[in-house]
Amino acid sequence: MQSAEAKFNRNSLLLALRLYSSAVRDxxxxxxxxxxxxxxxxxEVWDCEAAEEACGDxxxxxxxxxxxxxxxxxxxxxxxDRKAKNNAAxxxxxxxxxxTDPEALFRFHLKGLFSVMSDLTKKTQxxxxxxxxxxxxxx
Amino acid sequence: xxxxxxxxxxxxxxxxxxxxxxxxxxxxxxxxxxxxxxxxxxxHGDDxxxxxxxxxxxxxxxxxVLLKSIRNDMEWGVPQGEGRRKVGGAxxxxxxxxxxxxxxxxxxxxxxxKLTRKANTLTNRYKEEIGC
Numbered sequence: 556m557q558s559a560e561a562k563f564n565r566n567s568l569l570l571a572l573r574l575y576s577s578a579v580r581d582x583x584x585x586x587x588x589x590x591x592x593x594x595x596x597x598x599e600v601w602d603c604e605a606a607e608e609a610c611g612d613x614x615x616x617x618x619x620x621x622x623x624x625x626x627x628x629x630x631x632x633x634x635x636d637r638k639a640k641n642n643a644a645x646x647x648x649x650x651x652x653x654x655t656d657p658e659a660l661f662r663f664h665l666k667g668l669f670s671v672m673s674d675l676t677k678k679t680q681x682x683x684x685x686x687x688x689x690x691x692x693x694x
Numbered sequence: 695x696x697x698x699x700x701x702x703x704x705x706x707x708x709x710x711x712x713x714x715x716x717x718x719x720x721x722x723x724x725x726x727x728x729x730x731x732x733x734x735x736x737x738h739g740d741d742x743x744x745x746x747x748x749x750x751x752x753x754x755x756x757x758x759v760l761l762k763s764i765r766n767d768m769e770w771g772v773p774q775g776e777g778r779r780k781v782g783g784a785x786x787x788x789x790x791x792x793x794x795x796x797x798x799x800x801x802x803x804x805x806x807x808k809l810t811r812k813a814n815t816l817t818n819r820y821k822e823e824i825g826c
Contacts, residue, residue, distance in 0.1 A: 567769055569711070623795055629706060642797045649801070653808055661764055661805045667798040669771065675791055 568665060571672040572627050578679040579624040582617070586686050592617055595689065613682060620679050627672075707799055710806040711768065717813035718765040721758070724817050731755040731820060754816055761813050 586592070592613035652660040725731065731754040 567771055569708075619792055623792060626795075626799070627707075642793065642800075645797065646801075653804060657805055657809055657812075658760055658764060660801065661809070662767065664798045664801040664805060665767060667794065668802055671791055671794045671798060675795065678791070 568668060568672075571669050571676075575672045575676045575679070576624055576628060578676045578683075579620055582620065582679050582683045582686075585683050586617065588690075589614060589617055591689055592682075592686065595685070613685060616678075616682060620675065620682065623675060707803050707806075710803050710810070714806045714810045714813070715765055715768065717810045717817070718761050721761065721813045721817045721820075725758060725820050727824075728755060728758055730823055731758055731816075734819065734823060754819060757812060757816055761809060761816070764809060 595613040597611060597613055597616050649660060649663075734754040736752075736754055736757050
């Protein structure tokens with residue numbers, strides 16, 4: 556079967572995922588000493604408050620962004636228990652739509668994923684820039 | 695990004711996307727006279743509770759148009775103009791990005807799997823209609 560990749564254009568989800576991967580690769584190639592990010596407070600504290608594990612510093616954030624990239628690339632959809640618990644109530648609410656209005660559910664998740672990938676890409680780029688500030692590299 | 699379809703990626707979103715697009719393409723190539731699907735009742739074999747309530751799927755022709763529209767959304771994207779609906783956490787505050795990512799990834803995977811089955815069912819039903 557011909558790869559569907561050839562058909563995805565610049566607005567496609569595939570491209571959004573690719574842009575994110577690219578931003579994370581850039582981050583990995585720039586951040587040669589990730590330990591320098593330890594204890595540097597994350598400005599986006601709210602992102603971490605909703606998560607139970609400690610990611611209050613940029614190092615935790617760095618690891619999270621890489622983990623998300625790995626999931627996006629492998630695409631394996633199993634979630635750990637914590638995340639499943641957080642989403643359980645909402646998943647239950649949306650379940651009936653799978654049968655009655657799959658189109659609406661599809662558009663909801665597609666838009667959501669686009670939005671999340673866009674936010675994650677920007678945050679990845681911010682983190683890379685912050686690291687460059689830390690090591691004193693000026694553009 | 696590696697695009698492979700090895701067996702240990704059969705649960706991947708990319709595989710689900712490719713399968714769906716493939717199923718709709720196959721449907722598109724098979725259904726040469728879409729109007730033959732008009733007034734053919736939709737097949738609710740796997741979800742009886744959807745009968746009579748599925749929006750825009752009063753007949754198989756409706757399903758056909760819907761599936762093509764969703765395939766186009768995947769290829770061309772959807773307008774991001776209106777504000778993103780926030781995914782709330784247990785106590786109402788916005789869930790962190792990681793949780794949202796997993797929520798939408800899983801959700802999209804589930805919808806695409808279901809729609810892929812629908813597209814395949816429609817293709818087979820059409821073939822029955824034309825006596826293949």
